[in-house]
Amino acid sequence: MKEENVIEVNQLTKTFGDFTAVNTISFEVKKGEIFGFLGANGAGKTTAMKMLIGISKPSSGEATVAGFDVYSQPESIKKNIGYMSQKFALYDDLTVKENITFFGGIYGLSRKKIKEKREQLISELGLENISNKLVGSLPLGWKQKLSFSVSLLHDPKIVFLDEPTGGVDPITRRQFWEMIYKAADQGTTIFVTTHYMDEAEYCDRVSIMVEGKIEALDTPKKLKEQFKVDSMNDVFLKLARIPSPTLPKGKRENTDCN
Amino acid sequence: MKTIGYIIQKEFKQIFRNKGMLPIIFILPILQLVILSNAATYEVKNIKFAYVDYDRTSTSRALIEKFNASNFFKVLTDFPSQEKASAAMLSGEVDVVMEIPNHFERNLLKEKTADLSITINAIDGAAAGVESGYVNQIVHSFNQGVKMTILDTSKKVAQPVTIQAIPSFWYNTTLDYKTFMVPGILVLLVTMITLFLSGMNIVREKEIGTLEQINVTPIRKSQFIIGKLFPFWIIGMGLLTIGLILAKLIFNTPMLGSLLLLYTYTSIYILVILGMGLLISNFTDTQQQAMFIAWFFVVIFILMSGLFTPIESMPKWAQIVTEFNPIKYFVEIVRMVLLKGSGLGDILPQLLKTLLFAILMNVLAVWSYRKVN
Numbered sequence: 001m002k003e004e005n006v007i008e009v010n011q012l013t014k015t016f017g018d019f020t021a022v023n024t025i026s027f028e029v030k031k032g033e034i035f036g037f038l039g040a041n042g043a044g045k046t047t048a049m050k051m052l053i054g055i056s057k058p059s060s061g062e063a064t065v066a067g068f069d070v071y072s073q074p075e076s077i078k079k080n081i082g083y084m085s086q087k088f089a090l091y092d093d094l095t096v097k098e099n100i101t102f103f104g105g106i107y108g109l110s111r112k113k114i115k116e117k118r119e120q121l122i123s124e125l126g127l128e129n130i131s132n133k134l135v136g137s138l139p140l141g142w143k144q145k146l147s148f149s150v151s152l153l154h155d156p157k158i159v160f161l162d163e164p165t166g167g168v169d170p171i172t173r174r175q176f177w178e179m180i181y182k183a184a185d186q187g188t189t190i191f192v193t194t195h196y197m198d199e200a201e202y203c204d205r206v207s208i209m210v211e212g213k214i215e216a217l218d219t220p221k222k223l224k225e226q227f228k229v230d231s232m233n234d235v236f237l238k239l240a241r242i243p244s245p246t247l248p249k250g251k252r253e254n255t256d257c258n
Numbered sequence: 259m260k261t262i263g264y265i266i267q268k269e270f271k272q273i274f275r276n277k278g279m280l281p282i283i284f285i286l287p288i289l290q291l292v293i294l295s296n297a298a299t300y301e302v303k304n305i306k307f308a309y310v311d312y313d314r315t316s317t318s319r320a321l322i323e324k325f326n327a328s329n330f331f332k333v334l335t336d337f338p339s340q341e342k343a344s345a346a347m348l349s350g351e352v353d354v355v356m357e358i359p360n361h362f363e364r365n366l367l368k369e370k371t372a373d374l375s376i377t378i379n380a381i382d383g384a385a386a387g388v389e390s391g392y393v394n395q396i397v398h399s400f401n402q403g404v405k406m407t408i409l410d411t412s413k414k415v416a417q418p419v420t421i422q423a424i425p426s427f428w429y430n431t432t433l434d435y436k437t438f439m440v441p442g443i444l445v446l447l448v449t450m451i452t453l454f455l456s457g458m459n460i461v462r463e464k465e466i467g468t469l470e471q472i473n474v475t476p477i478r479k480s481q482f483i484i485g486k487l488f489p490f491w492i493i494g495m496g497l498l499t500i501g502l503i504l505a506k507l508i509f510n511t512p513m514l515g516s517l518l519l520l521y522t523y524t525s526i527y528i529l530v531i532l533g534m535g536l537l538i539s540n541f542t543d544t545q546q547q548a549m550f551i552a553w554f555f556v557v558i559f560i561l562m563s564g565l566f567t568p569i570e571s572m573p574k575w576a577q578i579v580t581e582f583n584p585i586k587y588f589v590e591i592v593r594m595v596l597l598k599g600s601g602l603g604d605i606l607p608q609l610l611k612t613l614l615f616a617i618l619m620n621v622l623a624v625w626s627y628r629k630v631n
Binding site: 050053054055056057074075076078079081083085087088089090091092093094098101102103105106107108 | 467471
């Protein structure tokens with residue numbers, strides 16, 4: 001069975017001065033897959049993701065996302081992807097409705113389409129009563145779910161989620177993953193970073209990044225067999241080392257920083 | 259076009275929802291205009307004047323009375339000695355001390371000449387110059403009076419021929435400094451508010467992380483920037499309007515020239531300032547940094563704009579630097595158009611230079627704005 005690759009990464013590298021944040025990583029992500037991108041804080045996950053979503057130029061290597069080259073066609077990539085950063089990035093001083101309208105508008109959706117999407121999204125999330133409230137007043141879990149839905153507004157081929165469930169309660173996390181599954185069922189490819197190893201178990205395939213390199217990449221089941229352990233948690237602990245504390249000055253601000 | 263509309267809509271909503279920012283935008287300028295226009299004065303009034311009269315004759319008293327009658331001098335004290343007067347000047351109680359020596363009257367009558375000693379606190383050189391001028395005027399008019407008296411008593415001396423220049427003051431006939439200052443302060447408030455607002459606006463999105471979200475969308479740089487800056491362009495024009503209304507109502511500032519011309523010029527000028535704000539926000543990561551840099555430039559530009567001090571009296575190199583100062587051109591034009599009634603032909607050089615700055619600044623700003631790091 002030959003499946004279509006929506007992300008192809010070959011020897012991708014990003015250096016900041018003499019510090020290598022991402023070191024010759026290579027992998028493919030198939031269409032409709034839920035791809036878990038794991039790693040300790042500072043392992044280079046966010047830096048790698050920023051290269052794939054076209055807001056950071058790679059130092060070397062090749063990568064295509066949704067069939068477009070990250071060097072020459074970053075704007076075409078942006079039309080085809082959704083992104084949810086680890087920092088909540090909707091406007092706190094706009095209402096739920098206004099945020100949806102704004103992001104729909106800048107993705108170039110028609111007025112009619114925006115209205116349709118807005119109503120659908122609000123009813124799916126059960127936000128009818130608070131759709132005119134400022135987003136800043138919502139609880140974090142609701143914000144995250146809203147943020148995810150907004151990243152799917154323009155029906156992207158791939159959606160990148162950077163630690164989407166950080167700081168969220170277990171019930172909301174579960175609901176969040178239900179949303180992820182639903183999106184994946186509809187053919188959207190999910191590229192997700194996380195620190196929660198139970199979430200890693202939900203992924204179709206998982207890569208583990210250690211100090212800028214991908215040290216393991218397979219299905220959760222096979223990884224557990226390979227390392228002869230019972231849980232993804234143990235796989236992670238066997239692989240991941242805490243990055244050395246002697247970081248070069250000012251080189252890390254764009255990588256993981258929690 | 260539609261995309262820009264969405265951004266403009268969002269910006270206006272955010273501006274008018276920001277309860278901390280609204281007063282800054284609309285009340286601050288009013289206060290600035292009212293307070294600064296009254297405070298930034300070149301007039302030297304209420305000079306604290308003291309004298310030491312060693313002569314104590316009717317002539318010396320007549321001289322002192324002349325000072326007393328002047329509006330500019332507030333005659334304070336009669337000091338018994340020069341030492342006491344100097345001590346008072348040291349403590350800031352007096353600005354000008356006149357010492358009338360012994361035998362002042364006798365020398366004047368007998369030798370037709372007498373000396374006066376005037377001591378002026380010259381820490382503020384410009385004020386000291388003005389004070390010296392006032393003192394000379396009073397002493398001069400006192401001289402005339404004395405001459406008359408002497409001539410009356412001894413009619414032998416022929417009256418010397420005197421030439422008097424009678425100045426006629428154009429454009430500001432009553433020499434009201436507010437007529438001069440109010441248009442300048444108007445420039446100040448349009449510039450400061452639009453620069454600070456636009457400079458901090460994009461940095462703010464950087465800080466809260468929404469700019470990254472925007473950079474991941476396929477929006478074009480130019481769309482985003484136009485959408486972001488347009489609301490501040492509107493606010494800048496609004497500020498000019500508020501300022502002009504206040505100038506008319508409170509200060510009765512003359513408005514001889516075409517207001518349309520002033521608005522046309524301002525619309526281009528604000529583009530320069532917005533471009534500068536954007537440029538600053540491109541090179542800073544926090545609102546604090548943006549604020550400091552904006553402040554640095556505004557202070558230099560204002561001090562070198564001819565708003566408070568005439569450019570003609572600056573050193574040559576500083577005059578060359580002012581050629582690159584957009585605020586200078588705005589100050590010139592607002593005064594020319596409002597006070598002299600200058601037309602398009604008169605302000606064309608400044609207009610073209612400002613247009614050039616606007617293009618240059620915005621090209622630089624758009625070029626240095628990066629969606630990709």
